[in-house]
Structure formats: C-alpha cells, structure tokens
Amino acid sequence: MSINLVTVCIEASACAAxxxxxxxxxxxxxxxxxxxxxxxxxxxxxxxxxxxxxGGRVAWHNTSTVVHALTTDASGAPAPxxxxxxxxxxxLRSGDVAPGQIWSRPMTVPGxxxxxxxxxxxxxxxxxxxxxxx
Numbered sequence: 001m002s003i004n005l006v007t008v009c010i011e012a013s014a015c016a017a018x019x020x021x022x023x024x025x026x027x028x029x030x031x032x033x034x035x036x037x038x039x040x041x042x043x044x045x046x047x048x049x050x051x052x053x054x055g056g057r058v059a060w061h062n063t064s065t066v067v068h069a070l071t072t073d074a075s076g077a078p079a080p081x082x083x084x085x086x087x088x089x090x091x092l093r094s095g096d097v098a099p100g101q102i103w104s105r106p107m108t109v110p111g112x113x114x115x116x117x118x119x120x121x122x123x124x125x126x127x128x129x130x131x132x133x134x
Contacts, residue, residue, distance in 0.1 A: 034059030034104050038127060040068050040097065043120055045127030052107055054134045059104040062097045070094045070103075070115045070127070078121040086111025086131075107131045 035056040039046045042064045052058060062068050072092045077083035085091060089109035097103045107113070110133035117125040 034102075037061055038129075039063050040070075040117075042066070043123045043125050045070075045115075045117075045125065048126070049128040049130065051130045051132065053132050054110055055106060055108055056131070057104055057106045058129060059102050060094065060097060061102045062099055065099050067096050067098050067119065068117045068125075069096055069119060071118055072113060072115045073118075076118055076121065077116060078124070078126075082114060082116045082121070082126050084112060084114040085109075086113070089113065110134075 036050055036052050036058045038050060038058060038060045040060055040062040045060070050058070060070060070092055071094070072083050072085045074080075074083040086109050089111065092105070092113060092115050094103040107129060108131075110131045113129040113131070115127055115129075
C-alpha cells in the first residue's frame with residue numbers, strides 16, 4: 001500500500017496533535033493526502049455541503065484569483081446559521097488561503113460544521129461539512 005504525500009498548510013493546533021506536539025515552520029508540514037477536497041472558487045465553496053467519515057482529512061483548495069479564508073467564528077458570521085460546530089470540536093480557522101494554496105485538517109468530532117469566508121461573508125460564501133459518527 002502506498003500513501004501519497006503532499007505539502008499542505010494546516011492549523012497549528014491540528015499539526016501539533018498530528019505530530020505529537022512537534023513544532024512547525026511556517027504552519028506547513030508533510031502530511032497524508034486529503035481524503036476529501038473542497039474547491040474554493042471566486043465566491044463559493046464547492047461542494048457547498050460535504051459528507052465525510054470520522055477522521056477524514058478535508059483539504060480546501062483555493063482555485064480563485066483572490067485570498068480567501070474559512071472560519072466557524074460566530075461573532076463575525078453573516079447570519080446565525082452561517083457558523084456552527086459540534087460540541088467538543090476545534091473551531092475551523094484557516095487564516096489566509098492564497099490563490100493556489102491548500103489548507104487541510106482532519107475532522108475527528110462527528111457532527112455539523114458550518115463555516116464561512118470572512119472576506120466574502122456578505123456574498124453568502126458559506127459551506128458545511130457533516131462528519132459521520134462511524
């Protein structure tokens with residue numbers, strides 16, 4: 001069995017957990033390829049709703065020409081339904097994802113994660129990940 005490896009930028013807390021607390025340089029590390037991909041286009045996440053298995057790694061790939069980000073921070077959400085995560089889950093906070101860049105993280109807590117792009121929230125740039133309780 002072979003595993004494809006790619007360099008992806010991932011959240012520091014997720015990296016620390018994956019690497020047993022090891023430090024990162026520039027927020028990037030060599031990790032297993034994503035199990036699922038969300039494409040970031042000019043003003044949408046595609047697919048808008050993605051169902052994944054517990055522990056599956058999701059990668060967000062910015063294919064647009066502008067910087068995007070994604071977050072579950074309810075304080076800046078464009079509407080109450082635009083930001084949510086399961087109890088006990090680590091919030092999604094990608095930081096800036098530049099054109100061509102990929103941000104990735106494992107989804108370990110089952111439930112519904114609703115996130116948005118803080119730069120394009122008024123345009124309704126919202127996505128949902130549903131993690132199965134497998």
